[in-house]
Amino acid sequence: MSRSTLSGWGRTAPGVATVVSPTCDEEVAQALATSSGIIARGLGRSYGDAAQLSGGTVLSNLALVDQSAIDENGVISVGAGTSLDQLLAFSIPQGWFLPVTPGTRQVTIGGAVAADVHGKNHHVDGSFANHVLDMRLVTPDNSMTLSPSQDGELFWATMGGMGLTGVVSRVTLRMLKIETDQMLVDTDRFSNLDEVMNAMVTGDNAYQYSVAWVDCMSRGLSMGRAVLTRARHATRSDVDAGTLRAPRPTRLSVPCSAPNGLLNPLTIKAFNELWFRLSPRHQEEKPKSLSAFFHPLDGLRDWNRLYGPRGFVQYQFCVPEGAADTVRRVIEHLSSSGIASFLAVLKRFGPSNPGLLSFPMSGWTLALDLPVGSPSLPGLLDDLDEMVVSARGRVYLAKDARLRPEMARAMYPNLDEFLAVKDRVDPRHQLTSDLARRLHLVGT
Amino acid sequence: MENAFGQPQSIVVLGGSSEIARAITKRLCAARAHTVILAGRNQQLLDAAASEAREFGASQVETVLFDAKDPSNAQRTVTESFAKVDGATDLVVIAVGLLGDQERDENDPALATEMAMVNFTWPVAALAAVRGLMVAQGSGRILVISSVAAIRVRRAKYLYGGAKAGLDRLCVGLADSLEGTGVTLQILRPGHVRSKMTAGAKEPPFATGVDQVADDVVKGLANRSRVIWSPPILRFLFGVLRHLPAPLWRKVTDEASR
Numbered sequence: 011m012s013r014s015t016l017s018g019w020g021r022t023a024p025g026v027a028t029v030v031s032p033t034c035d036e037e038v039a040q041a042l043a044t045s046s047g048i049i050a051r052g053l054g055r056s057y058g059d060a061a062q063l064s065g066g067t068v069l070s071n072l073a074l075v076d077q078s079a080i081d082e083n084g085v086i087s088v089g090a091g092t093s094l095d096q097l098l099a100f101s102i103p104q105g106w107f108l109p110v111t112p113g114t115r116q117v118t119i120g121g122a123v124a125a126d127v128h129g130k131n132h133h134v135d136g137s138f139a140n141h142v143l144d145m146r147l148v149t150p151d152n153s154m155t156l157s158p159s160q161d162g163e164l165f166w167a168t169m170g171g172m173g174l175t176g177v178v179s180r181v182t183l184r185m186l187k188i189e190t191d192q193m194l195v196d197t198d199r200f201s202n203l204d205e206v207m208n209a210m211v212t213g214d215n216a217y218q219y220s221v222a223w224v225d226c227m228s229r230g231l232s233m234g235r236a237v238l239t240r241a242r243h244a245t246r247s248d249v250d251a252g253t254l255r256a257p258r259p260t261r262l263s264v265p266c267s268a269p270n271g272l273l274n275p276l277t278i279k280a281f282n283e284l285w286f287r288l289s290p291r292h293q294e295e296k297p298k299s300l301s302a303f304f305h306p307l308d309g310l311r312d313w314n315r316l317y318g319p320r321g322f323v324q325y326q327f328c329v330p331e332g333a334a335d336t337v338r339r340v341i342e343h344l345s346s347s348g349i350a351s352f353l354a355v356l357k358r359f360g361p362s363n364p365g366l367l368s369f370p371m372s373g374w375t376l377a378l379d380l381p382v383g384s385p386s387l388p389g390l391l392d393d394l395d396e397m398v399v400s401a402r403g404r405v406y407l408a409k410d411a412r413l414r415p416e417m418a419r420a421m422y423p424n425l426d427e428f429l430a431v432k433d434r435v436d437p438r439h440q441l442t443s444d445l446a447r448r449l450h451l452v453g454t
Numbered sequence: 455m456e457n458a459f460g461q462p463q464s465i466v467v468l469g470g471s472s473e474i475a476r477a478i479t480k481r482l483c484a485a486r487a488h489t490v491i492l493a494g495r496n497q498q499l500l501d502a503a504a505s506e507a508r509e510f511g512a513s514q515v516e517t518v519l520f521d522a523k524d525p526s527n528a529q530r531t532v533t534e535s536f537a538k539v540d541g542a543t544d545l546v547v548i549a550v551g552l553l554g555d556q557e558r559d560e561n562d563p564a565l566a567t568e569m570a571m572v573n574f575t576w577p578v579a580a581l582a583a584v585r586g587l588m589v590a591q592g593s594g595r596i597l598v599i600s601s602v603a604a605i606r607v608r609r610a611k612y613l614y615g616g617a618k619a620g621l622d623r624l625c626v627g628l629a630d631s632l633e634g635t636g637v638t639l640q641i642l643r644p645g646h647v648r649s650k651m652t653a654g655a656k657e658p659p660f661a662t663g664v665d666q667v668a669d670d671v672v673k674g675l676a677n678r679s680r681v682i683w684s685p686p687i688l689r690f691l692f693g694v695l696r697h698l699p700a701p702l703w704r705k706v707t708d709e710a711s712r
């Protein structure tokens with residue numbers, strides 16, 4: 011037990027909490043029984059305040075790490091504190107990959123469940139929840155195994171439920187068979203947003219993985235210029251396949267917090283320009299390692315320190331299929347405001363799952379990294395919220411650090427249903443977080 | 455809970471009817487503040503400030519009465535204010551202060567003491583009460599309104615400036631003591647602010663208005679600046695002024711306030 015200052019990956023709004031690190035379900039149950047307010051935390055990669063509880067108890071899941079072997083169908087049962095990095099180090103040499111991976115391997119399985127994470131294959135494979143067979147959940151009064159057929163209501167409240175239904179201690183999921191540790195990547199450069207969006211609508215279905223990086227600082231005719239990368243796993247016949255190797259540990263890191271304002275409109279513009287110019291105009295079937303394709307940012311540890319002590323926010327929203335125009339208007343609004351924004355990630359989502367607070371919905375998603383500091387940024391993001399809500403879209407709670415409570419309510423129409431399920435398993439409302447309090451999900 | 459931009463949802467303002475405090479409260483209500491507790495000595499003024507807070511978006515606004523001439527009520531005032539907030543208090547603003555009438559006060563022990571009480575002793579007592587409550591929360595901010603008058607005290611206003619200097623210096627230490635608690639103390643050092651408190655006084659260079667001060671506060675909260683200067687240029691100006699030889703300092707300040 012220790013008192014620690016915790017914040018999200020964006021390093022904003024820190025709070026001090028008592029941290030406990032249980033090693034088994036019984037210890038998790040004990041921590042729940044003795045805390046008036048508690049939330050689970052993994053590797054702290056939520057951008058905002060989802061995995062912290064100021065003045066309360068934060069349950070670190072990092073000691074819940076035992077795991078089974080992978081059976082012939084690719085099914086594995088892992089402790090919720092296992093990181094994707096640890097799991098891949100174990101599974102890739104055996105020819106298994108994660109069915110869904112976010113942009114970093116530094117999240118835990120428990121965190122992946124809580125945020126119902128998605129990856130570059132959402133348009134064909136759905137999000138993390140779609141590949142989970144069952145899980146153990148410890149609630150304040152009980153512990154149980156959940157699956158879509160075994161208390162499906164609680165299963166789908168927990169998937170994407172931001173840890174507010176209980177502590178996930180173990181997850182069984184089905185992995186993806188791979189023949190090599192290489193990806194075959196097609197890259198295309200587009201000089202504006204309309205071109206890249208058209209290419210995605212017409213071509214994405216031919217690829218398992220697809221994502222576009224958009225320059226949100228270019229204006230005029232080149233507004234929203236982008237680089238689209240699409241890929242599939244290489245088979246043995248595609249490449250000279252040796253033994254499958256797990257990603258190497260990261261050697262480079264940002265040693266300390268950079269000064270505020272290192273990432274400003276000028277430096278970011280220069281970076282975006284360089285990145286665009288260095289990307290190939292058109293390239294087919296270029297072999298790349300798994301980590302180079304899926305987790306490029308994992309190559310630089312603690313990269314969030316580049317944003318300086320003020321930190322940064324990530325704004326990720328999705329809008330339904332017919333609302334492509336909202337994406338265009340958001341990028342227009344942003345590029346005309348001159349606010350510094352790093353390369354934005356644009357992606358098409360496939361159908362949503364029954365997760366009550368799960369983020370993805372069939373349509374478009376855009377994610378923006380924005381340094382805190384510009385006085386006009388808070389108001390600009392409030393404007394974007396209005397645009398997203400009127401398009402019936404939503405903002406990703408795992409990224410959020412600044413929504414208004416009433417906006418969160420409008421974006422997540424299943425919230426009341428979620429709260430009813432939560433009430434059933436957490437009648438004394440012990441499970442809460444700074445995010446839940448800020449958005450009035452669970453009282454204040 | 456405050457958000458990534460340091461915008462609080464619940465605030466307690468001690469000295470809530472002062473003009474600077476009202477300007478800050480308005481800004482914060484327009485952003486995220488829905489719960490506002492205003493403490494002050496004049497119910498009528500508090501009510502006016504309260505309806506202003508509601509107008510700018512606060513849904514729960516309450517008032518608490520106290521008199522800063524009596525530090526023994528600081529504990530009660532703070533506890534009562536915090537108790538009115540449902541959940542955590544994200545920000546406490548300490549805006550208690552009295553400019554006084556130097557010529558009248560300087561030879562009167564009772565009035566001189568009163569200046570020290572209102573500008574120093576009461577805020578210190580309140581800070582002691584606030585500190586404990588906020589550290590228990592594990593998060594929160596304290597904004598103390600100091601003054602550039604605290605950086606180098608001038609003869610025309612030494613009772614006010616001296617008391618603010620004590621408060622300012624104490625807060626520098628208090629802010630350090632809060633490191634690692636999740637609580638942050640920030641010091642606001644405005645220059646000459648056009649308000650009722652300063653009406654009639656001659657305006658020195660770099661005078662500012664309450665709305666500009668509120669803007670600087672909003673920025674300072676987002677940036678987590680330890681000291682918020684308003685206008686920001688005063689930081690550099692006073693970096694020089696504080697080192698002027700005394701005769702020159704007297705000349706400059708007499709000139710500025712004549």
